[in-house]
Amino acid sequence: MNFLNEVTMRFPRAVSFAPGRPFGPLFGDPERMFDHARRYLAHLAAEGRSPEQVREALFQYGPASGIIRDLIADSLRLDEGIVVPPDAVVVTSGAQEAMLLTVRALIAGQDDVLLVSTPCYVGITGVARLLGVTVVAVPEGPTGFDPATLDEVIRAERARGRRPRACYVVPDHSNPSGNTIPLAARSALLSLAARHDFLVLEDSPYRLVSPGRQLPTLKAMDERRRVVQLGSYSKTFFPGVRVGFVVADQPVTDGAGRQTLLADEIAKIKSMVTLNTAPLSQAVVGGLLLEGEGRASAFTAPASAFYGDAMRHTIELLDRWFPADRREAIGVRWNTPTGGFFLTLQVPFRADGAALARSAEDYGVIWTPMSYFYPDAGGETSIRLSVSYLTPEQLEEGVARLARFVTAEAAR
CATH class of the missing domain: 3.40.640.10 (Type I PLP-dependent aspartate aminotransferase-like (Major domain))
Known part of the structure; x- marks a missing residue:
């Protein structure tokens, strides 16, 4: 978490798929x-x-x-x-x-x-x-x-x-x-x-x-x-x-x-x-x-609708940027959760801290290496995307940047 916070602070204009936090405007009036x-x-x-x-x-x-x-x-x-x-x-x-x-x-x-x-x-x-x-x-x-x-x-x-x-x-x-x-x-x-x-x-x-x-x-x-x-x-x-x-x-x-x-x-x-x-x-x-x-x-219908739309929209965007023939060619795939905040993207390269730093600096998009979530070893070529904290416009821009980064890394 310290590493992700550091990356986020270093690149404040990057679109971040890292935070697994709720969408703030849903909280309503503090009063x-x-x-x-x-x-x-x-x-x-x-x-x-x-x-x-x-x-x-x-x-x-x-x-x-x-x-x-x-x-x-x-x-x-x-x-x-x-x-x-x-x-x-x-x-x-x-x-x-x-x-x-x-x-x-x-x-x-x-x-x-x-x-x-x-x-x-x-x-x-x-x-x-x-x-x-x-x-x-x-x-x-x-x-x-x-x-x-x-x-x-x-x-x-x-x-x-x-x-x-x-x-x-x-x-x-x-x-x-x-x-x-x-x-x-x-x-x-x-x-x-x-x-x-x-x-x-x-x-x-x-x-x-x-x-x-x-x-x-x-x-x-x-x-x-x-x-x-x-x-x-x-x-x-x-x-x-x-x-x-x-x-x-x-x-x-x-x-x-x-x-x-x-x-x-x-x-x-x-x-x-x-x-x-x-x-x-x-x-x-x-x-x-x-x-x-x-x-x-009694209070969760707006949040359910927002997060459900965010997940569907993200998957539609991934489909748009990586149609079946293209994702097959470069070795990209993802799951399709029906709810929650997260989905998993499999990529054809090592998705480690160094790759994350390149993604943030060169493409303006932040994500979480899935390897962080394995007690021993695993997840070296997969990343976690959190869709909960972004507006529809940020999702559009974020997936576009992510697609450019993944395509470039696959070519490496």
Whole structure:
């Protein structure tokens, strides 16, 4: 990320397909934040809280597990068909903290390993490195996640005397590849989790801002409590709110021999890391959920339309600049995600930092080398394109510049 930021700063006039961030104008008027917070405070008062209790809830340290767990549990039921008690929810400072707390709670032994569907989001591998956790890559196939490959990797790790404790996946419109796990593969993944006794860490921040009907979440399909869901409001609302959550309804036994939920153990760890998620931020999210009558999806139709159009437009532009005969001749291809922020472009040259620097300096276009998203090695001839942060005009110019760069590199 430092390298990408440096390139962006050095070439401010370049069109950048690098940032995986939401489109700012979709956020609306900043003054609305105060309305959302007031709505949540009114909700507390309507529940019978005294003015002193409302003030304490907003201004004091709060419970490590959060103050809007009931609203989040309701929204999961209404938006996704996920039925869990509020006690199974821990409110976090974004999904990144949710990853850190969950991996720390699950993986403690020397022989425990974390499986990651690869290429993968760098946040999860960064967390693992920070905690000293061994990461084992589960390579995606040509169309994305492959349960048979996961089965092989698990058996190989067990043969080495290691224990896979969890497998991290982004099942919907993945970052970085853009791939989506099909329904049959989702069922197979859950069956493997039960058979091999590991948990699935489901991170799916792009569902509600993608067009069309989405496949069911892994957590909604989870009949054996094998899925821990990592959630975020950065894409559905806005990143600056820094509120995420963990859904962890797995029964565990604590150090005193008491039966409890995994969420309780995660909350204990959070109390030693950030104490609690900022109540002011939680109040804003709570107010939004209340305004949406419990649904986060009440606010996402404009974003879904915008990102869906951006993805379709980018693919149309690639088709225009690289018609079938031309892309076949020079060895260029790409996938066609149905949602999310990202797609993968395969190119006939080494797409490394040096190529990126040439692209930015000589052609005025920035992208992300896909090799950054592989824990070991891989992705040397593919790049990630993010379509979420650009206007239609910027997409037009950006793809034109990218096509000129790719054509020139292929000729080299």
